[in-house]
Amino acid sequence: MLVLGIETTCDETAAAVVERQSDGRGRILSNIVRSQTEEHAPFGGVVPEIAARAHVEMLDGIVASAMQQAGIGFAQLSGVAAAAGPGLIGGVIVGLTTAKAIALVHDTPLIAINHLEAHALTPRLTDALEFPYCLFLASGGHTQIVAVLGVGNYVRLGTTVDDAMGEAFDKIAKMLGLPYPGGPQVERAAAAGDPARFAFPRPMLGRADANFSLSGLKTAVRNEASRLTPLQPQDINDLCAGFQAAVLDSTADRLGVGLRLFHERFGAPRALVAAGGVAANQAIRGALREVAAKARTTLMIPPPALCTDNGAMIAWAGAERLALGLTDTMEFAPRARWLLDANITTPDKFANTRAGF
Ligand code: KG4
Ligand code: ZN
Secondary structure, rough: OOEEEEEEOEEEEEEEEEEOOOOOEEEEEEEEEEEEEHHHHOOOOOOOHHHHHHHHHHHHHHHHHHHHHHOOOOOHEEEEEEEEEOOOHHHHHHHHHHHHHHHHHHOOOEEEEEHHHHHHHHHHHHHHOOEEEEEEEEEEOOOOEEEEOOEEEEEEEEEEOOOOOHHHHHHHHOOOOOOOOOOHHHHHHOOOOOOOOOOOOOOOOOOOOOEEOOOOHHHHHHHHHHHHOOOOOHEEEEHHHHHHHHHHHHHHHHHHHHHHHHHHHHHHOOOOEEEEEHHHHHHHHHHHHEEEOOOOOOOEOHHHHHHHHHHHHHHHHHHHHHHOOOOOOOOOOOOOOOOOOOOOOOOOOOOHHHHHH
């Protein structure tokens, strides 16, 4: 089956066509992502209004390119999938409405996808990974440890109680005068810094739950930075190195607990999967490798283009659902918030507050 996928929940406008073969394996026919980084950079973070407008302007052209690159017509589609949340509501409306229009005009099923579910199912597209497995998702809007047990069957084992991890990297960069997006900048500065110069707190270390917290660490960095102002380049490097070292220790500890909880509840996971922009960080990858080895499981990180937001993951999640007969109606409403597992009552967090917006 062939599925078109549309992603517009944050600052990437993306569309892709993915094939799900009869043996359940996936193949990407096209995958087009247009990042809005340039539009948002002057503001130091994603501006929801600018994002929504850019999605409106870009999406039709990107869908057309994805179809053209895949070499198929709309009539050949088995379905059209769009990320229907969680995310910045303006963008979600643009993507879902476009998908509905295509579904109506071409009389093909609509599949409304939870953006987090799409991240969660990606290793089945890239590596045909079998359930169950443990997902660590760390992006600008989300920080979660999720037990992925089946299509539509997810249990959140841990989440951030304040900032998302990528958001914390972006805020640290902003406070130190580094450009947006901050994650790669902080990583680069940290590589030239001394992680031991500042004794920053290791948030949540040793706690029995698998939750994350990053705002206390962020405040500690801010206090140190204002004490040192005016900052010299070496101060910035050392502050970044200290921050990143604290994030690494905290991540290793939290994931260790998350994997233990996974074992207790669901047995051995087939892999620890990392996704989201933060998984691009080499130091974090190193920490994840150690955590996985300690828990005697394999670490799997999809290629960077499929770790960050993209249309292929939405198309694939659509194909997985479609194969199970799960489709949605034209009444499906866009959702700013949408928990991956309906049983959890803790409020989820999304990035509309990120970088001050
Ligand atoms: O998954 P993603 O591309 O998009 C969404 O958040 O939707 O993640 C982007 C986030 C940003 O906050 C960015 O600063 C962070 O991932 N990031 C990194 C690195 N590369 C991107 N954080 C730390 N180290 C990196 N190398
Ligand atoms: Zn994402």
